[in-house]
Amino acid sequence: xxxxxxxxxxxxxxxxxxxxxxxxxxxxxxxxxxxxxxxxxxxxxxxxxxxxxxxxxxxxxxxxxxxxxxxxxxxxxxxxxxxxxxxxxxxxxxxxxxxxxxxxxxxxxxxxxxxxxxxxxxxxxxxxxxxxxxxxxxxxxxxxxxxxxxxxxxxxxxxxxxxxxxxxxxxxxxxxxxxxxxxxxxxxxxxxxxxxxxxxxxxxxxxxxxxxxxxxxxxxxxxxxxxxxxxxxxxxxxxxxxxxxxxxxxxxxxxxxxxxxxxxxxxxxxxxxxxxxxxxxxxxxxxxxxxx
Amino acid sequence: xxxxxxxxxxxxxxxxxxxxxxxxxxxxxxxxxxxxxxxxxxxxxxxxxxxxxxxxxxxxxxxxxxxxxxxxxxxxxxxxxxxxxxxxxxxxxxxxxxxxxxxxxxxxxxxxxxxxxxxxxxxxxxxxxxxxxxxxxxxxxxxxxxxxxxxxxxxxxxxxxxxxxxxxxxxxxxxxxxxxxxxxxxxxxxxxxxxxxxxxxxxxxxxxxxxxxxxxxxxxxxxxxxxxxxxxxxxxxxxxxxxxxxxxxxxxxxxxxxxxxxxxxxxxxxxxxxxxxxxxxxxxxxxx
Amino acid sequence: xxxxxxxxxxxxxxxxxxxxxxxxxxxxxxxxxxxxxxxxxxxxxxxxxxxxxxxxxxxxxxxxxxxxxxxxxxxxxxxxxxxxxxxxxxxxxxxxxxxxxxxxxxxxxxxxxxxxxxxxxxxxxxxxxxxxxxxxxxxxxxxxxxxxxxxxxxxxxxxxxxxxxxxxxxxxxxxxxxxxxxxxxxxxxxxxxxxxxxxxxxxxxxxxxxxxxxxxxxxxxxxxxxxxxxxxxxxxxxxxxxxxxxxxxxxxxxxxxxxxxxxxxxxxxxxxxxxxxxxxxxxxxxxxxxxxxxxxxxxxxxxxxxxxxxxxxxxxxxxxxxxxxxxxxxxxxxxxxxxxxxxxxxxxxxxxxxxxxxxxxxxxxxxxxxxxxx
Numbered sequence: 001x002x003x004x005x006x007x008x009x010x011x012x013x014x015x016x017x018x019x020x021x022x023x024x025x026x027x028x029x030x031x032x033x034x035x036x037x038x039x040x041x042x043x044x045x046x047x048x049x050x051x052x053x054x055x056x057x058x059x060x061x062x063x064x065x066x067x068x069x070x071x072x073x074x075x076x077x078x079x080x081x082x083x084x085x086x087x088x089x090x091x092x093x094x095x096x097x098x099x100x101x102x103x104x105x106x107x108x109x110x111x112x113x114x115x116x117x118x119x120x121x122x123x124x125x126x127x128x129x130x131x132x133x134x135x136x137x138x139x140x141x142x143x144x145x146x147x148x149x150x151x152x153x154x155x156x157x158x159x160x161x162x163x164x165x166x167x168x169x170x171x172x173x174x175x176x177x178x179x180x181x182x183x184x185x186x187x188x189x190x191x192x193x194x195x196x197x198x199x200x201x202x203x204x205x206x207x208x209x210x211x212x213x214x215x216x217x218x219x220x221x222x223x224x225x226x227x228x229x230x231x232x233x234x235x236x237x238x239x240x241x242x243x244x245x246x247x248x249x250x251x252x253x254x255x256x257x258x259x260x261x262x263x264x265x266x267x268x269x270x271x272x273x274x275x276x277x278x279x280x281x282x283x284x285x286x287x288x289x290x291x292x
Numbered sequence: 293x294x295x296x297x298x299x300x301x302x303x304x305x306x307x308x309x310x311x312x313x314x315x316x317x318x319x320x321x322x323x324x325x326x327x328x329x330x331x332x333x334x335x336x337x338x339x340x341x342x343x344x345x346x347x348x349x350x351x352x353x354x355x356x357x358x359x360x361x362x363x364x365x366x367x368x369x370x371x372x373x374x375x376x377x378x379x380x381x382x383x384x385x386x387x388x389x390x391x392x393x394x395x396x397x398x399x400x401x402x403x404x405x406x407x408x409x410x411x412x413x414x415x416x417x418x419x420x421x422x423x424x425x426x427x428x429x430x431x432x433x434x435x436x437x438x439x440x441x442x443x444x445x446x447x448x449x450x451x452x453x454x455x456x457x458x459x460x461x462x463x464x465x466x467x468x469x470x471x472x473x474x475x476x477x478x479x480x481x482x483x484x485x486x487x488x489x490x491x492x493x494x495x496x497x498x499x500x501x502x503x504x505x506x507x508x509x510x511x512x513x514x515x516x517x518x519x520x521x522x523x524x525x526x527x528x529x530x531x532x533x534x535x536x537x538x539x540x541x542x543x544x545x546x547x548x549x550x551x552x553x554x555x556x557x558x559x560x561x562x563x564x565x566x567x568x569x570x571x572x573x574x575x576x577x578x579x580x
Numbered sequence: 581x582x583x584x585x586x587x588x589x590x591x592x593x594x595x596x597x598x599x600x601x602x603x604x605x606x607x608x609x610x611x612x613x614x615x616x617x618x619x620x621x622x623x624x625x626x627x628x629x630x631x632x633x634x635x636x637x638x639x640x641x642x643x644x645x646x647x648x649x650x651x652x653x654x655x656x657x658x659x660x661x662x663x664x665x666x667x668x669x670x671x672x673x674x675x676x677x678x679x680x681x682x683x684x685x686x687x688x689x690x691x692x693x694x695x696x697x698x699x700x701x702x703x704x705x706x707x708x709x710x711x712x713x714x715x716x717x718x719x720x721x722x723x724x725x726x727x728x729x730x731x732x733x734x735x736x737x738x739x740x741x742x743x744x745x746x747x748x749x750x751x752x753x754x755x756x757x758x759x760x761x762x763x764x765x766x767x768x769x770x771x772x773x774x775x776x777x778x779x780x781x782x783x784x785x786x787x788x789x790x791x792x793x794x795x796x797x798x799x800x801x802x803x804x805x806x807x808x809x810x811x812x813x814x815x816x817x818x819x820x821x822x823x824x825x826x827x828x829x830x831x832x833x834x835x836x837x838x839x840x841x842x843x844x845x846x847x848x849x850x851x852x853x854x855x856x857x858x859x860x861x862x863x864x865x866x867x868x869x870x871x872x873x874x875x876x877x878x879x880x881x882x883x884x885x886x887x888x889x890x891x892x893x894x895x896x897x898x899x900x901x902x903x904x905x906x907x908x909x910x911x912x913x914x915x916x917x918x919x920x921x922x923x924x925x926x927x928x929x930x931x932x933x934x935x936x937x938x939x940x941x942x943x944x945x946x947x948x949x950x951x952x953x954x
Contacts, residue, residue: 112305
């Protein structure tokens with residue numbers, strides 16, 4: 001009852017030894033080429049930050065040179081006009097506060113939506129989720145008018161509020177999945193022990209999803225740190241953040257590339273560090289309940 | 293008593309967020325609609341003049357507006373398609389178990405971490421016609437001194453390249469995770485059933501990673517449609533790169549015409565909402 | 581010529597563990613063979629090497645006389661039923677069963693008829709549109725079987741097919757598999773850790789432990805002539821009684837000292853005994869069905885107290901505590917015994933076993949008289 005006879009052995013098949021190194025070599029070459037393309041702009045950025053002016057504008061470009069740190073110093077510590085340090089401080093403050101607020105509010109909302117079912121909870125969840133898809137460019141115009149009328153133009157507070165709102169929906173979306181995964185028995189036991197719901201949230205549920213909270217927090221911080229449009233429109237001089245400093249460059253006639261690249265490196269560095277630290281937790285954090 | 297305590301708890305938990313989001317999303321939306329009905333100028337010190345739907349009429353007769361939508365769509369399609377093809381192919385490449393692949397994969401995520409503004413900054417430098425590195429490379433290879441950011445269709449291509457550079461690794465990582473999640477037994481069963489490598493790719497692998505690809509494509513499409521950082525840093529809307537976000541921004545804050553810009557914003561929001569609903573609806577249907 | 585041959589096959593994993601050690605096994609065409617052994621004994625690795633899912637480290641695998649060591653799994657014309665069913669999650673039942681035919685480019689009409697016939701035979705015709713996630717364990721199992729039989733391969737490989745099913749399903753499916761085999765006549769290799777399942781379903785059983793073949797034969801052969809202590813313990817329900825013993829002599833010939841009793845050994849079976857084992861600690865093995873109750877008090881009677889009585893229908897399983905251990909005996913349920921009652925035990929030495937310190941069997945195998953049912 002056989003359909004096919006056994007073919008003679010030693011025919012062409014993939015597990016033969018001599019094909020493997022060739023194929024693997026090819027794949028590695030492709031991978032390295034891709035990574036090279038990804039990393040090349042970083043290299044340019046760092047080297048430009050360390051070059052002198054004539055070297056930056058040279059044609060053909062200068063590949064080997066003596067690195068100079070003067071540009072970094074100029075960018076950050078030159079007095080007279082605003083140095084990058086000022087913008088950096090604003091960025092740090094706005095990012096830190098808005099992240100903490102967003103995580104706080106978002107986790108509370110996520111818990112409320114995850115554990116309590118009430119008429120309209122689906123609609124609220126949908127509403128919160130859909131705010132993420134709002135294009136910033138469309139909303140920035142009325143927001144600008146609102147902020148101006150309230151008198152909060154060019155304040156850090158305005159940015160903090162805006163960023164918190166932007167991040168809250170993201171935090172809610174992600175952490176809700178995490179909360180749903182917590183076995184109910186733990187919370188029910190706490191209820192029986194006499195804890196109130198808010199206490200359960202604060203002392204039981206939230207600590208249980210710490211990895212998720214940290215991951216989400218870092219992502220919020222990255223968003224706030226990188227955000228450009230609202231920062232540029234809602235601030236003018238006192239509350240401007242790092243992206244605003246960087247954007248000054250475009251359209252201006254003086255091209256202080258070295259300083260901008262230097263600040264660019266500084267702007268990018270915290271995120272890279274966060275990503276490196278996060279990478280260990282990222283896969284577990286994001287897949288553990290994120291796909292809801 | 294239980295009920296009111298529960299209600300109070302819910303109010304405390306969900307209330308603040310809801311309030312915040314209403315204030316910063318719902319209110320601005322209605323304000324935006326309101327503004328779109330007026331002549332509202334940043335420069336003009338007088339009160340706004342009521343125009344009714346006049347702004348909208350002008351809009352649809354405005355060739356620049358129509359063009360900006362076209363440019364935006366073109367940008368989105370080119371970027372997302374390229375990211376999809378490249379990202380998926382690279383996901384397969386990185387699935388190989390060769391030594392060093394895992395580290396290479398992690399390094400390749402660097403572009404995703406960069407501030408989009410800085411990405412624009414660097415690529416602006418690289419494409420600069422006078423001293424850009426890429427410009428020089430093309431020159432050295434014999435292609436001549438290409439005016440990247442000033443030539444019409446080329447400028448848009450530069451934007452696409454910058455976007456592809458930044459986001460392909462993300463697509464790659466998502467598809468890679470999807471590939472890894474395919475259980476090994478599917479392939480073992482396939483081998484026992486007599487499927488060739490090629491058949492396993494088409495009948496097992498691709499169908500199983502399709503949901504992940506669809507999701508990341510939708511997210512990328514939505515995100516790249518509202519991209520403004522790249523245009524801001526690299527071309528400022530010149531040379532045929534006037535995307536919808538840029539046109540709205542320049543109308544509002546460079547020309548100072550808030551009313552028109554608000555009208556455009558309203559159209560954009562409606563467009564995006566319809567698109568999102570359509571795409572997400574299709575997604576949910578498929579998963580069920 | 582044997583359909584499947586393992587010639588000194590060894591499987592060594594990269595971390596050094598040796599899963600299969602120098603296996604020699606020959607399976608005849610249309611034979612149903614069970615690989616029996618405890619978890620981790622190497623039976624899965626053996627099956628997977630035959631399937632082509634694992635590489636053979638040493639030795640030769642032959643199919644109909646031809647070596648197939650390097651042949652990819654797709655070309656071996658074998659079908660496998662996996663322990664965890666391994667159904668394609670994104671395809672419905674029809675497509676799952678059809679896949680082997682689709683892989684070979686069969687016409688759609690032919691696929692339809694063949695899948696329908698197989699589904700009918702396995703009683704899953706009404707499930708054809710469902711997806712694996714919507715099926716129960718038993719249903720998924722049948723789909724896996726359907727996928728295996730739809731293309732009539734030359735060999736079936738079954739990897740603990742009943743492992744995750746409820747007891748009643750296992751019994752039901754055992755009978756169905758046996759019937760299927762009788763109808764199709766395909767050479768089958770079936771892996772299990774359940775010796776009753778092996779006994780019910782197979783022609784011959786290969787007992788494997790720690791990667792080595794212990795014994796290969798029919799169930800009765802394994803039951804009557806276990807080649808070592810492991811096989812004796814593994815086969816047979818209720819399990820064999822094993823007691824520490826020593827060789828000793830008496831006026832009537834060689835005896836075995838079990839506790840205070842001296843059990844005489846039949847002369848015909850002592851041919852293989854040498855003086856070397858006289859001083860070793862041996863193990864005396866006797867099956868519960870070969871233990872009898874004795875009212876006389878002789879030097880070969882063992883005395884003990886009844887500890888437990890388990891009725892099994894016609895017979896009851898009696899557990900007796902003798903000082904050197906416990907013995908289980910099968911006793912007709914008509915005899916009344918009480919817990920705590922003191923009884924004397926006697927053994928049918930023509931069917932008993934003696935194992936050396938390293939486990940191998942010392943006595944010449946007994947002959948099963950024709951007509952004896954058990």
